[in-house]
Amino acid sequence: MNTRRTFLAVVAGLVAASGAAFLAADSFAQSPTDVKVWIAFTDNRLDWAREKAAEFNEQFPQYNVTVEGYGNYEEIQQATDLAIQQNAAPAVVQWFEVGTQRARDFGYFKSIADALGDRTEVNGIPVDFDDFIEPVVSYYTLDGKFTSMPWNSSSPILYSNTAILEKAGIDTPPATWQEVEAACEKIMALPDAPQGCITWPNHGWFYEQWMAQQDAVLANNGNGREGRATELFLDSEPSIAIASWWQSMEDQGYYVYSGRQRDWAATEQAIQTGTVAMAITSSADAANITNAAKENNIDIVTTRMPYNAETGWTGNLIGGASLWLVKDLPKEVEEGALSFMLWLNNTENAAEWHQVTGYLPIRESSVKLLESQGWFEENPNFYTASDQINNSTVTTATRGALLGPFPQIRDVITQTMEDLMLKGGDPAQAMAQANQQANQLLAEYNSLYN
């Protein structure tokens, strides 16, 4: 059924495209409408997006989509702030999930649902949101409206060095915190033990994942989704459990800390070079890590992110960013932007995006397509994240929190974890203090919007 729908969609798309080509040929004197797209990548992901834009421009000659790359999500946020003040905003901006509440408060964007109305296609490109996987849809649905276009969604997974695990007599990579600790004990007791057992970046994202896994919310008012969040729960039991476990892993010499916050590169480096036996990081690095490790003759296997066995596993959040439509655009620019976003996320492109990077295939039809091509059998490391997300239960906690000053609250969490590891201290006390700080940030921010 789904394949047929896809087939029909493709046919409809082709018909519409040729129709559009005729129309474009008809009004050839008219220059194509410029549609600017800003994304937060500068590597091969930017190249991919540019290739796709060129392909799109060829199929829809009435538009000229240009893609510009920025260093990271924070940088693109600042650039957008400035551009909007100066009335030089692009049509589409890739915006990270923790900036969602801020974007809503600042009034930068128009929801995709509003822009679409009740249309089922734009320029012949079908709108079928039912095809998106559920956690993605629920994350980007705000106040019951589909707000932004999902694009690069990822999930943290465990990368293990099979050779080291084998040597320590561990058959399957650990699934829980407790198993990780037991495995580390064995690994570090090896005569030729690696420098460390496990690492992951000290980044708020991992903490948030572990909160979600334990079905614990970060903030009140339904994690900030039913109403503006006014109180944080960083001092809750699940939160302290994370801090305690993390700290004890460091104390026992199992967890390797690079000394820098948000140090994604160090984690990638450590697992690729065999410096550590295991690493937890984004599924978006699956391609890079697996390939780079292979060059060092290291076999990597990926499994789901370990969870706290005492509280069980409810599910994981999606991470990454989505594409947002800037408000108050001229009608034809908005149409072009919508068309490009829908087209970029069609079944084939979503599947290709996954293959190139390791981001989740966000459409069920894309997953099916990949399955039919035997992709997951050949590349089992790419299946883990989809499997993890598709088995997650969608609850208030796993839908993710919406907080105005979310990036700053993340900084409080990473700073607290760093202090706990480098200077020691009582996790409960540290988290209580962090909560106080974070609540103050929240109150300051909220005071502008009450």
Next chain:
Amino acid sequence: MFGLIQILVPLLAGLIGAVWVGSRFRRMKRSGLVGAACGGLAGGLGSLIFMAPLDFCTFEPERNWIDAVFGVGLVLVGMAIPLGPLLAWTQQEYHRHLGIRPTPPQHKGIFKQWWLAWLFLLPTLTILVLFLYYPGLDTFRLSTLLTFVGAPRSRFVCVDNFTSLLTDSTYLRSIGITFAISAAIIVFGLTGSLLIATLAYQPIRGATIYRILLIWPYAISPAVAGIIFFIMFNPLGGVANYVLSLVGIPRLNWLGDPNLAPWVVIFASVWKQMGYNILFYIAGLQNLPNDLQEAAAIDGAGAFRRFLSITVPLLSPITFFLVITNMTYAFFDIFGTIDLLTAGGPSGSTSVLIYEIYKIGVSSGNLGKAAAQSIVLFLMVVGLTLIQFRTTERNVTYGG
């Protein structure tokens, strides 16, 4: 809205100004009444410089005593702005009255038309106003607001951004770190540079090549220096730990240990600035009079004694200059090195004030707090420079 305080403060300030300037005028045998009027006006208006834009918010009943004390301070600083020059002028006039002429008569300008000079100054002034004075003044406005980058809304918070710094443990710690790191950079940087410069100044074969090689690190940008040291002191694959392992010392987590990381920052910053210091010291050494050295040598002073008792004091003007430039460097310019080397970590141990401002203002986008912090940092550097000019200059020998 005019409450009691809005009338009382300028009135009191005016009274102080009137009495002070009035008495000065009397001393000059001029009309005390005119003086009192001038002083009263200056004091009264001066007290409003900060208080009028703040609308006397520091004295509102719901604010605590710290805010009130801060407000009094602001009133006093505001009064000093017009009263200071006025009092200085009366002092000068008084001296003239006594027949002392401390200042020579002023030269007449070269330009016949007064506007010609302004015309030539115009391009510079335009740039200064647009890019220096206007943002500078706007910083004061921002420092009274709760506002975020890009946010369409902001809220007036009086002097909260300043007074909250007093209880902000991260900020207070950052002050200590800044002074410690700066002091270390100046002390190690200058002593090291002086020793190397003395060696490089010796008449040896290939001295020019050595000097060029020594000065070369100065041409590197702070960011590149940060990356070089980041790679060298990388705990896992860095060359620093490799060297240690050769002599059997266990690996050190250079950048991950809050006690070690500041030293890596100091080392990198000193290395980076050394070329500049050496350049000045070699130039200084070349200008030293030889006769003193010879005389001391005849008197039987050894090389070390001559260095300490003659070379070092004679170089004091250069040392004084370098202390100030190095201090500015340590306060502001090591930002790039820190950002790439430690990003202020681990555990905030290398987060100097300028980096703290960056974190608050750019990373967190809290413009109000960052503005307040940059004003405090600005005042600190101004204060330090003034203290240095006052104290050090007395001990500096300019020769002659």
